[in-house]
Amino acid sequence: MLILxxxxxxxxxxxxxxxAGGEAHLTLATVGDDDAxxxxxxxxxxxxxxxxxxxxxxxxxxxxxxxxxxCTMTLEVFGTYSAQTSEPPQEIIDSIKARRPDWALSxxxxxxxxxxx
Amino acid sequence: MYSAVSAxxxxxxxxxxxxxxxxxxxxxxxxxxxxxxxxxxxxxxATGADVPAQRRVTTSGDHAVAWMSxxxxxxxxxxxxxxxxxxxxxxGLSGQHVLVVNVSDARGxxxxxxxxxxxxxxxxxxxxxxxxxxxxxxxxxxxxxxxxAAFWMSAPDTITIVAFRSVAQxxxxxxxxxxxxxxxxxxx
Numbered sequence: 229m230l231i232l233x234x235x236x237x238x239x240x241x242x243x244x245x246x247x248a249g250g251e252a253h254l255t256l257a258t259v260g261d262d263d264a265x266x267x268x269x270x271x272x273x274x275x276x277x278x279x280x281x282x283x284x285x286x287x288x289x290x291x292x293x294x295x296x297x298x299c300t301m302t303l304e305v306f307g308t309y310s311a312q313t314s315e316p317p318q319e320i321i322d323s324i325k326a327r328r329p330d331w332a333l334s335x336x337x338x339x340x341x342x343x344x345x
Numbered sequence: 346m347y348s349a350v351s352a353x354x355x356x357x358x359x360x361x362x363x364x365x366x367x368x369x370x371x372x373x374x375x376x377x378x379x380x381x382x383x384x385x386x387x388x389x390x391a392t393g394a395d396v397p398a399q400r401r402v403t404t405s406g407d408h409a410v411a412w413m414s415x416x417x418x419x420x421x422x423x424x425x426x427x428x429x430x431x432x433x434x435x436x437g438l439s440g441q442h443v444l445v446v447n448v449s450d451a452r453g454x455x456x457x458x459x460x461x462x463x464x465x466x467x468x469x470x471x472x473x474x475x476x477x478x479x480x481x482x483x484x485x486x487x488x489x490x491x492x493x494a495a496f497w498m499s500a501p502d503t504i505t506i507v508a509f510r511s512v513a514q515x516x517x518x519x520x521x522x523x524x525x526x527x528x529x530x531x532x533x
Contacts, residue, residue, distance in 0.1 A: 236414065236415050237399065237400060237414060237486070238399055238400065239400070239485065241487075242471040244471055244488065245471060245487055245488060287493075288487055288488035288493045289486045289487060290413065290414035290415070290417075290486060291414055292414060292415070
């Protein structure tokens with residue numbers, strides 16, 4: 229059972245109180261963008277084996293959206309953080325690096341050497 | 346003119362704990378910036394209770410103010426006082442970015458009382474109901490079996506449960522099942 233700490237109401241909420249919102253930190257394609265940008269925004273999603281950033285909503289609770297960093301392979305949770313941000317805060321990155329020294333945010337963003345493993 | 350009727354008209358069921366539908370309860374949803382000093386002042390002067398801290402309920406006489414989310418309060422009061430309270434709050438907070446709505450008839454309110462109240466609630470919600478984790482005047486929004494509900498520890502062995510009126514019968518049925526004699530847990 230996945231248990232995430234809601235940063236808005238401070239409770240440890242189990243999976244059944246939450247709604248998954250998919251990949252975090254997407255960039256909205258908008259007027260003037262080309263078809264490739266829209267395709268990327270609408271359909272292209274990361275599917276990493278390892279560290280992943282996701283959006284979750286505390287649906288049966290305070291109702292707020294928040295972000296979570298977790299490992300898709302071990303279900304380890306590195307931390308949760310506010311939805312009012314477009315990239316993971318430094319303390320989340322630090323807590324991931326403490327557990328996964330080889331990991332870099334650029335791996336997840338797809339701008340690094342290879343896909344996140 | 347019609348008379349207001351509560352969801353289940355005060356029905357109750359006695360097992361190793363007691364489930365009672367509370368009848369008519371007044372409820373007002375207030376959304377706004379809870380850290381705002383003027384908002385706090387208006388709420389305190391209107392209800393007598395302070396703005397509660399995170400996941401807490403403050404009370405004053407028959408008024409209670411519950412923390413529902415970082416920008417939402419639930420004010421509980423007698424049913425016939427709700428409209429006047431909405432008017433008072435709306436006037437006091439005019440010009441502010443707030444929402445004040447009387448939601449009394451959109452909800453069903455139940456109490457779960459008796460020694461086994463914590464056990465019954467723990468059967469149905471993924472919440473730690475131990476005394477040190479959930480004390481008097483703590484409130485926790487969660488789910489009750491399959492529907493959203495708020496749990497308020499309103500007295501030492503009483504949990505007040507607020508759910509949507511549309512699922513009131515379901516809430517009563519599932520609580521009645523959970524208090525059935527012979528299904529005692531004896532954990533809390």
